[in-house]
Amino acid sequence: MSTLLHIDSSVRAASNPNPDHDSISKNIALRFIETWRKNRPGDEYIYRDVGVNPPDFITQDWIGAVFTPEEKRTPAQKERLALSDKLIAEVSAADVILISSPMYNYGMPAQLKAWFDQIVRINKTFDFDLARGDYPLQPMLSGKTLIIVTSSGEYGFEKGGIRESSGHLVPHLRTLSKYLGADTIYEIAAEYQEFGDERHRISVANARARAESIALELSVAARSQSPEDETTNFQQCY
Ligand SMILES: Cc1cc2nc3c(=O)[nH]c(=O)nc-3n(C[C@H](O)[C@H](O)[C@H](O)COP(=O)(O)O)c2cc1C
Numbered sequence: 001m002s003t004l005l006h007i008d009s010s011v012r013a014a015s016n017p018n019p020d021h022d023s024i025s026k027n028i029a030l031r032f033i034e035t036w037r038k039n040r041p042g043d044e045y046i047y048r049d050v051g052v053n054p055p056d057f058i059t060q061d062w063i064g065a066v067f068t069p070e071e072k073r074t075p076a077q078k079e080r081l082a083l084s085d086k087l088i089a090e091v092s093a094a095d096v097i098l099i100s101s102p103m104y105n106y107g108m109p110a111q112l113k114a115w116f117d118q119i120v121r122i123n124k125t126f127d128f129d130l131a132r133g134d135y136p137l138q139p140m141l142s143g144k145t146l147i148i149v150t151s152s153g154e155y156g157f158e159k160g161g162i163r164e165s166s167g168h169l170v171p172h173l174r175t176l177s178k179y180l181g182a183d184t185i186y187e188i189a190a191e192y193q194e195f196g197d198e199r200h201r202i203s204v205a206n207a208r209a210r211a212e213s214i215a216l217e218l219s220v221a222a223r224s225q226s227p228e229d230e231t232t233n234f235q236q237c238y
Contacts, residue, residue: 001042001043001044002040002043002044002095002096002222003043003044003045003046003093003094003095003096004033004036004037004043004044004045004046004094004095004096004097004098005046005048005090005091005093005094005096005097005098006029006033006045006046006047006048006097006098007048007050007097007098007099007100007112007115008023008025008026008029008047008048008049008050008051008100009025009049009050009051009099009100009101009102009108009109009111009112009115010023010024010025010026010051010100010101010102010109010151011051011052011102011109011111012026012051012102013026013052014026014027014030023051023102023151024102024151024190024193024204025100025101025102025149025150025151025190026049026100027208028100028149028151028188028190028204028207028208028211029098029100029149029211031208031211031212031215032098032147032149032188032211032212032214032215033045033098033215035211035212035215035216035219036096036215036218036219039215039216039219039220040219040222043222044093046090046093046094048087048090048115050111050112050114050115051102051109051111051112054110054111054114054115055083055087055111055114055115055117055118056083056114056118057114057117058114058117058118059080061077061080062080062081062084064077065077065078065080065081066081066084066121066122067122083118084118084119084121084124087115087118087119088118088119088121088124088125091119091125091141091180091181092141092181094144095143095144095145095222096144096145096146096147096218096222097144097145097146097147097180097182098146098147098149099112099146099147099148099149099173100149100150100151101148101149101150101151101169101173102150102151102152103150103151103152103153103157103169106166106167106168106169107168107169107172108169108172108173116176116179119179119180120176120179123140124140125139125140125141125179125180125181126138126139126140126179127140139178139179139181140181141179141180141181142181142183143181143183144180144181144182144183144184145182145183145184145185145186145218146177146180146182146184146185146186147185147186147187147188147211147214148170148173148174148177148185148186148187148188149188149189149190149207149211150169150170150187150188150189150190151189151190151191151193151207152169152189152190152191152192152193153192153193153194153195154191154192154194155191155192155195155199155203156191157169157170157189157191158170158189170187170189186214188207188210188211188214189203189207190203190204190206190207191203
């Protein structure tokens with residue numbers, strides 16, 4: 001059995017009375033999740049919509065609690081870290097992490113950054129040792145696969161693209177991915193939303209197809225690694 005952690009972060013819902021308002025990133029992510037879960041119905045699935053239910057921002061008290069040795073933390077400090085503990089436990093338990101994100105102001109939504117701020121935590125997801133010279137931080141988690149789904153209004157944020165220098169969303173997620181323990185990353189991007197033209201339609205269709213094909217590829221690989229899962233209805237999806 002694997003554990004799939006799914007984090008959505010658009011403030012828009014996946015389905016709205018006016019479908020023009022539906023979140024593109026959430027719907028592409030859903031294509032991945034539905035394909036995965038059809039192939040591997042016995043897997044653990046954890047879902048958070050941080051766009052609609054954002055984690056608290058960290059505070060000075062939060063930092064104080066983090067840097068207080070565990071055995072010396074007051075009940076109030078433990079309470080202050082309870083959400084962080086829970087979110088980290090979800091990441092730790094996951095084999096596959098899917099993060100969907102809109103591009104807001106050329107980066108990730110504040111809500112998703114708030115989630116990362118709760119998770120990237122000393123002695124939980126990284127440790128710190130000056131004996132390592134210029135690179136004192138070392139990630140503590142490993143072995144996970146990360147799927148990044150993004151949607152943007154403009155286009156050309158990739159390497160060599162016309163807006164490469166403004167593309168702070170995927171590069172930031174890549175940088176943070178090591179604190180999630182991601183060794184393997186798949187990226188799926190839909191672009192052109194603000195143009196609303198044929199390029200947008202094709203971009204979204206391609207992203208959905210890619211989400212489905214990556215989900216198939218990974219769920220087949222996960223299945224071959226866990227023979228006890230052979231009772232799942234993998235064959236039925238073809
Ligand atoms: C507050 C806000 C800021 C945005 N900033 C950018 C931006 O900097 N660059 C861009 O290409 N698109 C930008 N967009 C467009 C969104 O990235 C686009 O609508 C995307 O599809 C949103 O994701 P969603 O469909 O999952 O909600 C912005 C949209 C909003 C609402």
